[in-house]
Amino acid sequence: MYGVVLWSDISENKAVFWCEDQGDLAFFHACPEIDGEQCTEFDAGDLVQFDIYLDRKMRKALNPRVIREKARTDLPHRLLNGQSNLEASKSKGQVVPFPTKIQTERKKVSS
Template sequence: MFGVVLWSDSADRKAVIWCEDHGDLAYFNAGDDTDLSMVALDAGDLVQFDLTEEAEMRRATNPRLVAEEQFPTLAHRLQNALPTPDAPATSCSRNASAIIIPLDSARRRSKSDDRKDALVGAAL
């Protein structure tokens, strides 16, 4: 599975990852069993990982960095897309519209983006 790190704590070696299938978020906790040489995960990093589901929680294991800071503004854009506490409540219906946050506008382009996009596309 591929995903984007939304939040991480390098001291505790934990992270929250938005998954490519747009299902529930995946939680990574390195704990004491993970190799200390594991790459640090930072918000905005594109990662590949193994996914397990246990008791209503998705866990990411064996994370591998695909590209650093690939989506550096994604967490901020998601936070800004959430309704504010003073906003009127809305209900979901067939006619309700969704807020779409395109990943391409949340990422910083680099010369190697085409190569990275090809790698991600091939893995999907």
């Protein structure tokens, strides 16, 4: 799987990846004393490739490799902006209209 690093902490050997399939985030935690795996120095926006597995309903990354540094440095900011825009639109009570074609088909069905 490919993903973009949203957050990482080298001192804790942890990282969080936004996955290419737009599913749940993948969490990475290297345990050098158990599995000998070292945390690569990830930065927010790095494109990474990794194996993925489920552990108690949580997606976890294994064997992450940096494919391209700073590929999407704007992603964490864009996600935060998108969340605040979503919350603002909810508070304004905006309704997202359906396309005209769907509304026309609804009228035909209800007639």
